[in-house]
Amino acid sequence: MIVGMTGSGKTGLGVVLPAKLAKRDPRDDLGISKENGEQRLEKVRDRVGKLQERLFAEGRRSALLVLQGLDASGKDGVVRSVFDEVNPQGCSVVSFRAPTSTELAHDYLWRVHAALPPRGTIGIFHRSHYEDVVAVRMLDLAPKEVWSRRPGHIRAFEQMLVDEGTAIVKVFLHVSKDEQRERFQERIDDPEKRWKFKRADLEVRRRFDDYVAAWDEVIGETSTEWAPWHVVPADRNWLKALVVGELLVEALEALDPQFPEPEDGLEGLVVE
Numbered sequence: 001m002i003v004g005m006t007g008s009g010k011t012g013l014g015v016v017l018p019a020k021l022a023k024r025d026p027r028d029d030l031g032i033s034k035e036n037g038e039q040r041l042e043k044v045r046d047r048v049g050k051l052q053e054r055l056f057a058e059g060r061r062s063a064l065l066v067l068q069g070l071d072a073s074g075k076d077g078v079v080r081s082v083f084d085e086v087n088p089q090g091c092s093v094v095s096f097r098a099p100t101s102t103e104l105a106h107d108y109l110w111r112v113h114a115a116l117p118p119r120g121t122i123g124i125f126h127r128s129h130y131e132d133v134v135a136v137r138m139l140d141l142a143p144k145e146v147w148s149r150r151p152g153h154i155r156a157f158e159q160m161l162v163d164e165g166t167a168i169v170k171v172f173l174h175v176s177k178d179e180q181r182e183r184f185q186e187r188i189d190d191p192e193k194r195w196k197f198k199r200a201d202l203e204v205r206r207r208f209d210d211y212v213a214a215w216d217e218v219i220g221e222t223s224t225e226w227a228p229w230h231v232v233p234a235d236r237n238w239l240k241a242l243v244v245g246e247l248l249v250e251a252l253e254a255l256d257p258q259f260p261e262p263e264d265g266l267e268g269l270v271v272e
Helices: 034-058 075-082 110-114 131-138 150-163 177-189 200-205 208-222 237-255
Strands: 062-069 091-095 122-126 166-174 229-233
Touching (some): 075 166, 177 200
Parallel strands (some): 166 229
16 A cells, blocks of 8 residues: 555655755655565565566557656666566566657657567666756756747646557655765765766756756646656665555556456367
8 A cells, every 4th residue: 555645636755846945855655664664665576576477478458657756766676676576578667768869850749759669568767857857957958938838748748648558657765865965975985886977967956956856846747637747755774665666566457457258178288
């Protein structure tokens, strides 16, 4: 069971429009103990694996997990934890970085559409088309009349995906500024993690509150009944993995994929 409210007012962890991120506690444990949470997470991993197998066998619909969050919010860790029991051939992870010259020659959703999960699979977007609103806005890469229209495009785009059989789970990993500082410092101090850190991360960190406000706005504009946003407290690694996993299980169970019917006459067949 997930605790909280969704954008549509249903039971679940999510947002009541607007998201009001500044008033949400990134260290909230949602009333779940770590011991209980880790036990539940083991069951969630197993359930995700079994549902993915059915989704793949059925081959008619797909699921898309969109992971967003400020730097060091733990997107990589969530992917590793939640998909531990999933057959790699049944899922894909796409990281959206700065667009290439070829991608810039097309509309901003072109590369996103090309990366969508095929039927029968789960796709994970490690960052996503939402960077084309928030990052473009914050880095002043396009005028307001350009990026301000994009939430409307995205709502329609996601409606089309749902209509075509893709379940969408959108998650914003809400990390605190203090926790981000600790994780940045850990990356700098650990030779095996130092490669993850860029000096540009500090420039973004200086505008931490501005980025939170921008995300607050875009979440409010794009949390819909067909694709609601879920704001997940991200300071506790075990908790965010549990919540994201349970959200994904909820979406897959709603799809209720089934194994195809076998050929007639196979029951009792003996292989010689």
